[in-house]
Amino acid sequence: MKGKVCLVTGANTGIGEVTARELAGRGAKVWMACRNQTKAAEAAARIRAVHPDAALELLPLDLADLGSVREAAAAFLASGERLDVLVNNAGLAGQRGVTAQGFELTFGVNHLGHFLFTEKLRDRLVESAPARVVIVASRAHERVRRVDLDDLRRPTRTISGFPEYQVSKLCNVLHAKALARRLEGIGVTTYALHPGVVASDVWRKVPWPARAVMKLFMVTNEEGAQTTLRCATDPALADETGLYYSDCAQKQAAALARDEALQEELWRRSEAWCAPGSTPH
Numbered sequence: 001m002k003g004k005v006c007l008v009t010g011a012n013t014g015i016g017e018v019t020a021r022e023l024a025g026r027g028a029k030v031w032m033a034c035r036n037q038t039k040a041a042e043a044a045a046r047i048r049a050v051h052p053d054a055a056l057e058l059l060p061l062d063l064a065d066l067g068s069v070r071e072a073a074a075a076f077l078a079s080g081e082r083l084d085v086l087v088n089n090a091g092l093a094g095q096r097g098v099t100a101q102g103f104e105l106t107f108g109v110n111h112l113g114h115f116l117f118t119e120k121l122r123d124r125l126v127e128s129a130p131a132r133v134v135i136v137a138s139r140a141h142e143r144v145r146r147v148d149l150d151d152l153r154r155p156t157r158t159i160s161g162f163p164e165y166q167v168s169k170l171c172n173v174l175h176a177k178a179l180a181r182r183l184e185g186i187g188v189t190t191y192a193l194h195p196g197v198v199a200s201d202v203w204r205k206v207p208w209p210a211r212a213v214m215k216l217f218m219v220t221n222e223e224g225a226q227t228t229l230r231c232a233t234d235p236a237l238a239d240e241t242g243l244y245y246s247d248c249a250q251k252q253a254a255a256l257a258r259d260e261a262l263q264e265e266l267w268r269r270s271e272a273w274c275a276p277g278s279t280p281h
Ligand SMILES: NC(=O)c1ccc[n+]([C@@H]2O[C@H](COP(=O)([O-])OP(=O)(O)OC[C@H]3O[C@@H](n4cnc5c(N)ncnc54)[C@H](OP(=O)(O)O)[C@@H]3O)[C@@H](O)[C@H]2O)c1
Pocket: 009, 010, 011, 012, 013, 014, 015, 016, 033, 034, 035, 036, 039, 061, 062, 063, 064, 065, 088, 089, 090, 091, 092, 093, 109, 136, 137, 138, 139, 194, 195, 196, 197, 198, 199, 200, 201, 202, 203
């Protein structure tokens, strides 16, 4: 990965931190896009403790605010850096609320913020081709039976927030497939993946001691980062695009995720929702 530039969202903890650390350890320059700069600096220090020569840059990014997304993308573009691998990793689960622009919180962070970020960085990816967009989704997407896209502009409806999480992860897979179509033949490939069930901070809202018991049955952050790393770096996957991976291997995504009409409808709406002036805030 020497000479390559990677950008990882949510790189301050969990799967994202391991991804950033491993990419830096393989010689890439890594931009760590995080919402909390203290946590980001602490994570960078942990990475440098393992890889003293790690080339790291911190980029403030709050995916729950499309204004912050635009600023982060502009700051990256202003650096003039190439972009070989974009890893859309950040995510939340089991939380309730709305984003700064009034979208359902989990959808807004996990999909819409990343959608706009990727669109803003798309030309740079194309200029840097061959390049990759790796989207950390989840097998939770398989549980969605139907999706009401109008629901995504309202506060979280359910108490647990998990049905909304499943929808957000379906949107991640739909996004990877629709983006792959738009980038076909120009050297930018996309990958959506399930990282495993990982004992990361994503379970922070599950009450203790249930959280402690659940984590006993989960894999480590190191194991959880392996499918992301394969999609980000393996030369054998260079010609694959728009596919879904789990356990470091290609897997069929759920039927709803393969629905081309739904992929295009989500794309159309995401584009409209991200257009400046389209939201009240
Ligand atoms: N853990 C699992 O079992 C599992 C299973 C399937 C899929 N995944 C997916 O894997 C990805 C990584 O999750 P993880 O398990 O490593 O969880 P994690 O340890 O909680 O890390 C999530 C990261 O996302 C960041 N984030 C949350 N909201 C954000 C926002 N508004 N703006 C910018 N960054 C934000 C967090 O920042 P803060 O630290 O500041 O909150 C953190 O850096 C997620 O997309 C998740 O859905 C995880």
